[in-house]
Amino acid sequence: MSIKSLTAEQSEFQTFCRAWLEENRPPQHPVPLPQAAYEVTDPSHLTYLSDWQAKCYEAGLIASDLPKEYGGHGMTGCQQIASNEVRAANVPYFINWIGLGMAVPTLLECGTEEQKKTFLPPIFSAEHIWCQGFSEPGAGSDLASLQTSAVKEGDQWVINGSKVWTSLGHFAQYMLLLARQDKGNKYGGITYFLAPMDQPGVTVKPIHKMTGESGFNEVFLEDAVVGDHLRVGAVGDGWKVAMATLTSERGAGVGVGAVASESPALVMKQLIQLAKDTQRNGRSVWEDPVWRDRIMKVYERTEASIYNSRRSRLKPLNGGAMRIPLQGKLTGSEIGQAVHQIALGILGLKSSLYVGDAKAPANGKWPLGYMNTYTGTISGGSSEIQRNILGERVLGLPKTK
Amino acid sequence: MATPKDFGFNEDINMLKDSYARFLSEQATIEKLRPSLEGTEDPYHGQPRVPFFDRDNWDQTVALGMHAVAIPEDQGGIGMGLVAATALAEEIGRYALATPLTNTLLASFILREASTDAASALLASMAEGLRVGLALYGEDGDLGPTSTDVQVTGDTLHGQSWYVTDAQKCDVLIVSAAGPSGIDLYQVDVNAASVTVMADTIVDLTRDQAHIQFDGTDATALTTGGQGADCLQAAMPALLTLTAADIAGAAEWQLQTTAEYAKVREQFDRPIGFFQAVKHPIVDMMIATDETRSLVYQAAAAFDFDRDDAARCAHLAKSSASDTAEFCANRSTQLHGGIGFTWEADVQIYHKRQMHSQFLFGDGVWQRQQLAALL
Numbered sequence: 003m004s005i006k007s008l009t010a011e012q013s014e015f016q017t018f019c020r021a022w023l024e025e026n027r028p029p030q031h032p033v034p035l036p037q038a039a040y041e042v043t044d045p046s047h048l049t050y051l052s053d054w055q056a057k058c059y060e061a062g063l064i065a066s067d068l069p070k071e072y073g074g075h076g077m078t079g080c081q082q083i084a085s086n087e088v089r090a091a092n093v094p095y096f097i098n099w100i101g102l103g104m105a106v107p108t109l110l111e112c113g114t115e116e117q118k119k120t121f122l123p124p125i126f127s128a129e130h131i132w133c134q135g136f137s138e139p140g141a142g143s144d145l146a147s148l149q150t151s152a153v154k155e156g157d158q159w160v161i162n163g164s165k166v167w168t169s170l171g172h173f174a175q176y177m178l179l180l181a182r183q184d185k186g187n188k189y190g191g192i193t194y195f196l197a198p199m200d201q202p203g204v205t206v207k208p209i210h211k212m213t214g215e216s217g218f219n220e221v222f223l224e225d226a227v228v229g230d231h232l233r234v235g236a237v238g239d240g241w242k243v244a245m246a247t248l249t250s251e252r253g254a255g256v257g258v259g260a261v262a263s264e265s266p267a268l269v270m271k272q273l274i275q276l277a278k279d280t281q282r283n284g285r286s287v288w289e290d291p292v293w294r295d296r297i298m299k300v301y302e303r304t305e306a307s308i309y310n311s312r313r314s315r316l317k318p319l320n321g322g323a324m325r326i327p328l329q330g331k332l333t334g335s336e337i338g339q340a341v342h343q344i345a346l347g348i349l350g351l352k353s354s355l356y357v358g359d360a361k362a363p364a365n366g367k368w369p370l371g372y373m374n375t376y377t378g379t380i381s382g383g384s385s386e387i388q389r390n391i392l393g394e395r396v397l398g399l400p401k402t403k
Numbered sequence: 404m405a406t407p408k409d410f411g412f413n414e415d416i417n418m419l420k421d422s423y424a425r426f427l428s429e430q431a432t433i434e435k436l437r438p439s440l441e442g443t444e445d446p447y448h449g450q451p452r453v454p455f456f457d458r459d460n461w462d463q464t465v466a467l468g469m470h471a472v473a474i475p476e477d478q479g480g481i482g483m484g485l486v487a488a489t490a491l492a493e494e495i496g497r498y499a500l501a502t503p504l505t506n507t508l509l510a511s512f513i514l515r516e517a518s519t520d521a522a523s524a525l526l527a528s529m530a531e532g533l534r535v536g537l538a539l540y541g542e543d544g545d546l547g548p549t550s551t552d553v554q555v556t557g558d559t560l561h562g563q564s565w566y567v568t569d570a571q572k573c574d575v576l577i578v579s580a581a582g583p584s585g586i587d588l589y590q591v592d593v594n595a596a597s598v599t600v601m602a603d604t605i606v607d608l609t610r611d612q613a614h615i616q617f618d619g620t621d622a623t624a625l626t627t628g629g630q631g632a633d634c635l636q637a638a639m640p641a642l643l644t645l646t647a648a649d650i651a652g653a654a655e656w657q658l659q660t661t662a663e664y665a666k667v668r669e670q671f672d673r674p675i676g677f678f679q680a681v682k683h684p685i686v687d688m689m690i691a692t693d694e695t696r697s698l699v700y701q702a703a704a705a706f707d708f709d710r711d712d713a714a715r716c717a718h719l720a721k722s723s724a725s726d727t728a729e730f731c732a733n734r735s736t737q738l739h740g741g742i743g744f745t746w747e748a749d750v751q752i753y754h755k756r757q758m759h760s761q762f763l764f765g766d767g768v769w770q771r772q773q774l775a776a777l778l
């Protein structure tokens with residue numbers, strides 16, 4: 003099938019999305035939003051962003067293609083269009099990124115009918131914010147070494163342990179929780195739960211990032227209780243379910259909207275403008291061939307990711323269904339980091355001026371943005387782990403373990 | 404106008420690509436090349452290399468009609484665009500083949516921009532199987548469209564063309580020459596008495612290269628009034644894209660060959676691909692190759708569907724391709740260890756082809772200079 007042109011329904015929907023986004027763009031919040039949803043801590047930002055997400059959901063820009071019984075809008079081939087339009091419109095990001103990007107695909111793939119009907123609609127409307135309780139102090143890249151325990155008592159589970167780096171834990175009503183029901187079985191001893199956060203056994207403590215912002219937390223689970231009906235998949239099948247979550251997190255799922263306020267293409271444009279506007283040795287940095295070459299190299303790679311995602315949908319040309327999608331998080335985060343490194347170089351001494359300094363170029367967005375690029379290169383499986391996965395799953399190289 | 408979501412790879416082009424790939428996969432391109440290399444190894448005392456031309460392969464290519472893909476229908480060709488030609492170029496690279504098909508495709512796009520009767524006539528002869536070469540550059544290897552050491556006086560050429568790829572496989576040359584009204588393109592018979600082809604000793608074992616002397620050579624003008632430079636400029640996105648496609652195909656071979664080797668070669672009781680110092684660079688080869696391939700398809704689509712954006716996309720593609728050529732060649736040899744450094748290993752053949760392709764029509768640094776000027 004050729005996907006050269008949109009169907010009548012799709013192109014009508016695209017026109018609608020464009021017009022709707024133009025008319026409904028929310029007024030700016032008086033306090034500037036952080037660069038991405040990972041860093042939101044201000045409760046007034048939460049309200050503002052939740053309202054915005056709910057509005058987009060009502061308009062059909064979220065859950066466009068999902069069946070009505072799960073709160074979806076029952077369209078076909080429209081989510082991609084909505085997401086592209088949302089990203090292009092330069093509107094606020096969706097706060098419930100873990101809900102939309104991880105909980106939804108996981109529930110659709112592995113949840114019960116009951117779970118899908120109960121949990122999906124409030125995720126779409128941002129009524130329930132979700133967080134992901136996978137990582138622990140002793141379990142990062144080697145996630146399956148996690149130790150948080152789950153003990154069955156009657157028709158519920160009692161959870162003890164601690165989670166770390168839990169993004170949005172401070173706002174969340176539910177957590178995607180991995181816990182161990184069997185200490186003797188590394189991969190087969192893990193079970194997957196939808197854990198309510200509003201209960202006495204759950205304590206959330208914020209952690210500050212290197213940027214000085216927060217957004218992630220330690221979460222202590224002390225005799226926290228989760229009903230058995232909130233288990234996803236069979237007891238001991240948690241690792242398999244977690245893979246569904248992680249595949250989406252690493253960009254191989256169907257994206258819904260955007261998590262950052264500025265697209266890579268926009269940041270690239272800003273970089274070129276920065277070079278044109280910055281003077282060095284009596285000429286603009288843009289006229290310096292050394293800087294030009296560095297800028298054009300990241301520009302080339304930014305453009306390549308755009309056409310990579312186009313090619314990944316073309317069966318005869320993609321070299322296998324997962325080959326390009328599994329590269330997405332790795333290349334996106336590394337290119338973004340390189341873009342910011344160049345920006346700091348162009349700024350030179352001015353790059354020392356940080357958020358809050360009256361003279362800081364663009365309010366310190368370049369040094370702040372640079373530091374925040376490590377979110378992408380570390381979380382959701384570090385770049386090193388992504389290279390393991392690509393080598394093993396796509397190229398068939400022997401497993402590192 | 405935007406480019407199509409499938410890069411213009413319609414069913415016809417996918418079939419064309421598949422059938423040419425199938426044809427080449429049965430051609431044993433490297434095995435056939437090998438005998439021509441015997442005795443030529445030693446750069447100090449070895450025999451001079453006689454360029455290998457697989458004539459049978461070419462005859463079959465013509466019989467299949469592949470050579471006519473980008474020749475307009477009015478001149479007896481198939482009249483397809485750069486997307487189709489790019490699909491073929493990628494397969495040529497994958498099989499490291501030196502075939503007149505490459506120059507035929509490049510020349511088709513140059514002549515399509517020339518729009519003279521002589522250019523149409525040459526396209527018609529190419530549709531019959533006439534083989535062309537491109538003599539565009541002067542000795543210093545400057546890449547601008549006015550780079551030539553050939554002068555035209557009346558209807559005859561004097562001077563030298565340099566870096567003429569696959570010169571020993573062609574019947575006629577398209578020569579860039581300077582005259583009173585600027586640069587024009589001329590057609591000359593490579594076998595004319597006043598033409599001397601001097602083979603270069605080159606690194607690449609698959610292609611041949613020569614510099615060529617013209618001593619009052621009779622020439623037919625393919626462009627007039629100094630339109631040659633504009634004509635080359637207009638065709639340049641196609642030349643860059645086709646060369647980048649060749650690199651992408653060869654890089655994919657380097658990737659797959661290196662990954663396979665890493666699965667079978669054991670050291671420290673494990674296949675070497677187990678070790679991340681081996682595994683991760685192979686993944687980086689894949690990433691580089693995929694970026695190049697996507698940019699190549701976009702560049703081809705831009706040329707066919709969105710000509711205003713063609714130059715930008717072509718510089719992006721060749722910039723990426725040139726760097727990918729260097730990187731994949733480098734890692735393919737390194738990760739094969741000692742065997743990769745030998746004459747016997749096929750990785751050395753691809754390595755040298757990539758070293759050559761990297762600089763054809765300009766390397767990454769050159770492309771990025773041209774690109775920045777457009778932004």
Ligand SMILES: Cc1cc2nc3c(=O)[nH]c(=O)nc-3n(C[C@H](O)[C@H](O)[C@H](O)COP(=O)(O)OP(=O)(O)OC[C@H]3O[C@@H](n4cnc5c(N)ncnc54)[C@H](O)[C@@H]3O)c2cc1C
Binds near residue numbers: 135384385402
């Ligand atoms: C901003 C941010 C937000 C996050 N949000 C969440 C969240 O919401 N929920 C959640 O569960 N987790 C979250 N994380 C945690 C994240 O998933 C982990 O940090 C990540 O998996 C790495 O684990 P680690 O920090 O323990 O590092 P380690 O695993 O200790 O890694 C340290 C270094 O060793 C390398 N390394 C480790 N093992 C290997 C190997 N086998 N081969 C090669 N190199 C290796 C790593 O790549 C890294 O460079 C977040 C992290 C960040 C930075």
